[in-house]
Amino acid sequence: MRTTAAVGELSLGAAPLGNLFHAISDEDAAATVDAAWSCGIRGFDTAPHYGLGLSERRLGAALRTRPRDQYTLSTKVGRLLRPRTGPHGDDRANGFAVPATHERVWDFTAHGVRTSVEESLTRLGLDRVDIVYLHDPDRHERQALDFAYPELERMRAEGTVGAIGVGMNQTEIPARFVRDTDIDVVLLAGRYSLLDQSGLTALLPQAARRGVSVLVGGVFNSGLLADPRPGATFDYAPASLCVLERALDLRRLCESHEVPLRAAALQFPFGHQAVTGVLLGARTAAEVTDAAAMLSHPIPSELWDELRSGGLLPRTVPVPDRQGS
Structure with missing residues (x-):
């Protein structure tokens, strides 16, 4: 990364702390962050979108007593939270089990970016x-390039933020940011996994040439690669039979080498x-400790060779040369 902001190999994604899909308690949220810290995780990611600010509030509370120079914290801009009037209902239509006390307002203007960061700092308490x-x-590319990014550049120069990134679950717009701006990092969700290597076409090679770091999220493709079974989700929708069968084939081959598919x-x-x-969302301490163990689980080179030769990965896709630790 081009700035002093840095993350380790495994970061904690805090969308689940915002009650993604299911509600969790404040105590469980704090225990998840505690487990991450105990596992040596020092990168933490959140956003106003996650639980209408609940994720930021919980993550900030859990990190507030930690030495500030020992972890890297990221949040996001583009959606401002504004109070709703009248009956609230809930926010499950957006994926979060929280009361719909606020609405999200898209805003990639310079003023919106600065306002968003200020409001995030208030929720975080940092x-x-x-x-x-x-x-x-996705639908605001021009505004993000012409107004939001230049404002973040000014804030980076001021020292208000350490690094600038773009976070998306597609590759075309991030590739444009890598090519046309001076961003530091891309958070790529779901587009570079065992089931989807579309990030390899243009974005990853271009990022390598430009010295832009890529943090990969969604390595389980929203759940299917963590536990392939009927009803599992792929890209936040029920997996098709074809995709499910491919995930099951991946698991069988991994298990033949005594390697969990998660690893x-x-x-x-x-x-x-x-x-x-990689950035992994977790809602329990057990999920965090499992992820840390899977990241260090030894994987023989023969497994990667067989995944490529058997057609489960493209023959030319680069694979890790590490043997675990």
Whole structure:
């Protein structure tokens, strides 16, 4: 990464702390962060979108007593939270089990970016964030490039933020940011995994050439690669039979080498030189400790060879040369 902001190989994604899909208690959220810290995780990612600010509040509370120079914290801009009037209902339509006390307002203007960062700092209860991502500017590409990014550049020069990134679950717009701006990092969700290598077409090679770090999220493709079974989700929807069968084939081959599929899924992205880390969402302490164990689980080179020769991975895809630790 081009700035002093840095993350380790494994970072904690805090969307589940915002009650993604299911509610968790404040105590369980704190225990999840505690477990991450105990496992040596020092990168933490959140966003206003996650639980209408609940994720930021919980993560900030859990980190507030930690030495500020010992961890890297990222949040995102692009959605401002504004109070709702009248009956609230809940936010399950957006994936979060929280009361719909606020609405999300898309805003990639310069003023919106600065306002978003200020409001995030208030929810976090902290004085700075290390990385700010432009969050899902799919339908706002022009505004994000012309207004949001230049404002983040000014904030980076001021020292208000340490690094600038773009976080998306597609590759075309992030590739444009890598090519046309001076961003530091891309958070790529779901597009570089054992089931989807579309990030390899343009984004990852371009990031490697430009010296832009790539943090890979969604390595389980929203659940399927963690536990392939009927009803499991792929990209936040029920997996098709074809995709499920491919995931089951991946698991069978991994198990023939005594490697959990979760370990292969977590370690696969490190085969590419542009990838500096993976980001994993977790809602329990047990999920965090399992992820840390899977990241260090030994994987023989023969498994990667067989995945490629058997057609489960492209023959030319780069694979890790590490043997675990």
